[in-house]
Amino acid sequence: MKTAISNNTQHACQSSVDQWAEEIRPYYKNGQNAGYIPALGKVNSSQLGISVIGPDGSSVRYGDWDVPFTLQSISKVISFIAACLGRGVPYVLDRVDVEPTGDAFNSIYRLEMHKPGKPFNPMINAGAITVSSILPGKTSTEKLAYIFDLIENLIGKRPSVNEEVYQSEWATAHRNRALAYYLKETNYLESDVEDTLEVYLKQCSIEVTTEDIALIGLIISSDGYHPFKQVQVIPKDIARLTKALMLTCGMYNASGNFAAFVGVPAKSGVSGGIMACVPPSARREFPFQTGCGIGIYGPAIDDCGNSITGVMMLKKLAKEWDLSIF
Amino acid sequence: MKTAISNNTQHACQSSVDQWAEEIRPYYKNGQNAGYIPALGKVNSSQLGISVIGPDGSSVRYGDWDVPFTLQSISKVISFIAACLGRGVPYVLDRVDVEPTGDAFNSIYRLEMHKPGKPFNPMINAGAITVSSILPGKTSTEKLAYIFDLIENLIGKRPSVNEEVYQSEWATAHRNRALAYYLKETNYLESDVEDTLEVYLKQCSIEVTTEDIALIGLIISSDGYHPFKQVQVIPKDIARLTKALMLTCGMYNASGNFAAFVGVPAKSGVSGGIMACVPPSARREFPFQTGCGIGIYGPAIDDCGNSITGVMMLKKLAKEWDLSIF
Amino acid sequence: MKTAISNNTQHACQSSVDQWAEEIRPYYKNGQNAGYIPALGKVNSSQLGISVIGPDGSSVRYGDWDVPFTLQSISKVISFIAACLGRGVPYVLDRVDVEPTGDAFNSIYRLEMHKPGKPFNPMINAGAITVSSILPGKTSTEKLAYIFDLIENLIGKRPSVNEEVYQSEWATAHRNRALAYYLKETNYLESDVEDTLEVYLKQCSIEVTTEDIALIGLIISSDGYHPFKQVQVIPKDIARLTKALMLTCGMYNASGNFAAFVGVPAKSGVSGGIMACVPPSARREFPFQTGCGIGIYGPAIDDCGNSITGVMMLKKLAKEWDLSIF
Amino acid sequence: MKTAISNNTQHACQSSVDQWAEEIRPYYKNGQNAGYIPALGKVNSSQLGISVIGPDGSSVRYGDWDVPFTLQSISKVISFIAACLGRGVPYVLDRVDVEPTGDAFNSIYRLEMHKPGKPFNPMINAGAITVSSILPGKTSTEKLAYIFDLIENLIGKRPSVNEEVYQSEWATAHRNRALAYYLKETNYLESDVEDTLEVYLKQCSIEVTTEDIALIGLIISSDGYHPFKQVQVIPKDIARLTKALMLTCGMYNASGNFAAFVGVPAKSGVSGGIMACVPPSARREFPFQTGCGIGIYGPAIDDCGNSITGVMMLKKLAKEWDLSIF
Known part of the structure; x- marks a missing residue:
């Protein structure tokens, strides 16, 4: 499969993500930072960081993509x-x-x-x-x-x-x-x-950035094969099992809803991070046909514990880029 | 996508399925027919029927594929x-x-x-x-x-x-x-x-055969598009939502296990039927790259209510043909 | 046991009950009639009826004591x-x-x-x-x-x-x-x-008055012996068992509280009735030393389903007349 | 209240208790010592100790009444x-x-x-x-x-x-x-x-004997009044509340059954001890009309955590001496 994204495509992706993120960012007001840990409570709720990485190295980044947060x-x-x-x-x-x-x-x-x-x-x-x-x-x-x-x-x-x-x-x-x-x-x-x-x-309490979790998500989405090191770092059966668990149980008790309306294996944290694994798809035509990893950070969370803007952004990306595995 | 299975491939598939089914059929003894409905209890527990249908019309059938059972x-x-x-x-x-x-x-x-x-x-x-x-x-x-x-x-x-x-x-x-x-x-x-x-x-209590549910499964797997009538009979969003529900909730309280070790949207019934929807996959090389519907009938069920031999057969098919959506 | 209440005592009891009931009646506003049955919802919430009957035939009655309500x-x-x-x-x-x-x-x-x-x-x-x-x-x-x-x-x-x-x-x-x-x-x-x-x-839906349930309560409190007919109408072991059940389970999920702060076997209904059984007590000096049955009717009920004014009245009687079995 | 038990009566009580206890003791085999604490597991399961103390100082003792066990x-x-x-x-x-x-x-x-x-x-x-x-x-x-x-x-x-x-x-x-x-x-x-x-x-882990808990039970049964020190050591309202709690919740999840078939406030421990509080009763004619405290120790316990022989003994005493508060 040779589907390296051309420079044109990558620019188009980047400007789409920029636009969608700007539209979605203000909705952080519908949630609030996790309250029970002071260190999480005090960060700026309006932050929104996004990293998308494809197996060919193509990437899209937005906003607070390099702000460290805890897993x-x-x-x-x-x-x-x-x-x-x-x-x-x-x-x-x-x-x-x-x-x-x-x-x-x-x-x-x-x-x-x-x-x-x-x-x-x-x-x-x-x-x-x-x-x-x-x-x-x-x-x-x-x-x-x-x-x-x-x-x-x-x-x-x-x-x-x-x-x-x-x-x-x-x-x-x-x-x-x-x-x-x-x-x-x-x-x-x-x-x-x-x-x-x-x-x-x-x-x-391990600190990461959206780029870190996007890369981990990419490796898991690639069945454990590290596309840059070109090494199988996680056995395929473990990677598959992990993706199934992420899809059925990864988004707290909104996992079913997320599976239904986003449809990609993902795991969230109350710090506002979400790591998503997009498998390759024959059906997908636009970018990331060969899959990608996505890292998002938006510290304001909803009642279930998931990043408000993170879930909105993933819904948007899933819809626009046809990411669903179903 | 033109991936009609050649006659050779179809023959290969058929003989594989025949062999796997013969190996698996005796395991019906590990389960038993649903007991609370007399009409279900009295059918022959050792039956095993399989239908697999691809969007190009290719198909594989085994055993009691045309025995009627209730949904x-x-x-x-x-x-x-x-x-x-x-x-x-x-x-x-x-x-x-x-x-x-x-x-x-x-x-x-x-x-x-x-x-x-x-x-x-x-x-x-x-x-x-x-x-x-x-x-x-x-x-x-x-x-x-x-x-x-x-x-x-x-x-x-x-x-x-x-x-x-x-x-x-x-x-x-x-x-x-x-x-x-x-x-x-x-x-x-x-x-x-x-x-x-x-x-x-x-x-x-609606009566069907494995062929009927394989066809319904195929249509759902094709996002609601009927490949033979060439009509969108179910809107895409409803088909996708249905597949997500089948994956997360379709196999009673063994749904998580089935997602982990088979990895396709499926729904079982206590009559011993299972309907599975295999979406197309870029990754899959062997048959049914463009997806398929699978209908299985094996009346002996396990503690969760799923056909014993049906689940075994789907695990085998998923492994051999790389059917998992993850 | 000869403990007939003298006329003087009975008059004193009656005037005490009259006074306490007048003080308590206005608290019906803290509750409301059971809503799910229209016929219960439309009765006058401010009603309060009380009957107390002793084994010697002495009795005290107040207010709506003869208003029929359903059990x-x-x-x-x-x-x-x-x-x-x-x-x-x-x-x-x-x-x-x-x-x-x-x-x-x-x-x-x-x-x-x-x-x-x-x-x-x-x-x-x-x-x-x-x-x-x-x-x-x-x-x-x-x-x-x-x-x-x-x-x-x-x-x-x-x-x-x-x-x-x-x-x-x-x-x-x-x-x-x-x-x-x-x-x-x-x-x-x-x-x-x-x-x-x-x-x-x-x-x-059986209709009774407070006098009816006071009499039934009296018979149960007397271990099944009907003091006026002078017949054992319920075997002693059944009466005792019934009292134990009333004490531990009779006031819905406020039974423990009622046992702790009133301390007599009682059963309530969402119509606002309460039937209480006061066993004889060596310790009790004032009226009803030989026990009594109490019937109360106050249709406004609390969150647990018990008559607001009924429970208040029983707390008052228990305190003033030392009715607790503990 | 002057109801000192005569010497004759006390002898009669003692010989009754001796006889009942001998009959009941072998049933320890229907239970077993609490297993999760080694120190409880290793004591002799067949032990049975009983102390009954009345407010006039009369008492009955049986068997292992002075063996120390933990509360x-x-x-x-x-x-x-x-x-x-x-x-x-x-x-x-x-x-x-x-x-x-x-x-x-x-x-x-x-x-x-x-x-x-x-x-x-x-x-x-x-x-x-x-x-x-x-x-x-x-x-x-x-x-x-x-x-x-x-x-x-x-x-x-x-x-x-x-x-x-x-x-x-x-x-x-x-x-x-x-x-x-x-x-x-x-x-x-x-x-x-x-x-x-x-x-x-x-x-x-506080160590006591049946005599210790019989005395505590007696004081609680006497509404907190210590009959030997002739001092109110626990306020009456606290003693009453405690008795209500013991009756409704004292015997683990067999409390309702115990209330129904014994009918006295009691509290058990997995060490095999039971402390019971028998209030005075006008109805009771035989011994302990003015109430008593009972301490029992039998280390083999039932599925609910109550001493097998202890509960049997209390049922027997309640029946023979009419101890029930109902």
């Missing part, structure tokens, strides 16, 4: 892949299911109701905490290093943890502690609770 | 499309959500828990009963006629209701009556409860 | 006693438990959650509908006759059904139909659903 | 009284409700379902942990001292904590930690989580 729940995708790489898919799926659930991301009641309490999927907190506990490594430092190594392998640089955010999360993580102790009780947690929470909350 | 929950897809056609998508989505839920298909508790009780999606009983109540038409006969008209428009013949199955369902529909009266109480039901149940249970 | 949930006590009389306690307790639940009276979700769906107690709708289905008699008429016979045996006259209320209940009983069909599905219902609902809704 | 959930009664004494009833009831719930003692889901998550009552773990957090005192040591002071005031000696049991509980308290962190998140916990758990788990 938050987007890290659930990365730790899931890391756990699958390090422990094998069957080991991971013995400890966490892959079923969507219409509940809020931090819900605990289903652990009690659906015996024996296996977390529904790795994209909700209960499942992601379980995943953090089974990462390779004996200590929290070793487990985290496994995640950092993976990210470095994907984006070519070692990310850092935003210490202010991490401290803030650590101090207010009562609900996550409740989940973790519950999982410990039901034997789904393999490590010490506090160690696990250190891993989980630090992975949430 | 059961597969009818939820058709009534949802009918309601969207007759009432418009926004009207329908005001009354039923599009979020997956990890609950059993006939679950009632979430209607009470998630105020104000809007059904989670049209692929579970609560949502499908709601959809049946809003079909165009004042009487149950008119509403049913709307469904029959749609099916006739899709497959070129008017289906009939299996009266024995229908009577059996009517007599044992206590749980569905409970759901329907609950929905009536919370104002989600637009028609009389008994009328709605007549529509719902009759649509479940 | 509604108070009938649950009577049908439970009737079922125990007709079928025996073990038979009844095989079909309905005696555990309180913090849920609303018409809740359905716990039937699904707590396998295998046995209703928690006969004072909530699910349990009471089950009880109605197991009353002696093949038809709804026979089952109802059994209830009417019991009431006639208790109060010396045959009550009648308020047809307007019954018709109104029948037409709007969607939620109760949902419960009944659910119970049918799980095999807790012994009769046909519609027959059972006829019994249940007619028993709810 | 476990019986401590919930004492910490609730302590909190009411130290903070006032309204303050306590702002933070914990008084409604029974049919759920298991360590259930968490209702905290999530019934917004805003106020614990249902102080006799389940969630409520008791909340109560421990609001005891007077800044540190866990001060809070515990408040409980020890109360117990010393009641039984005339300062109890001690069984360190082995406490260490065992501390190490396995994952579920209680989950509850505590959840309550912290929803702002029902006033102290630090770990401090609160230290208080809660140490109060559970």
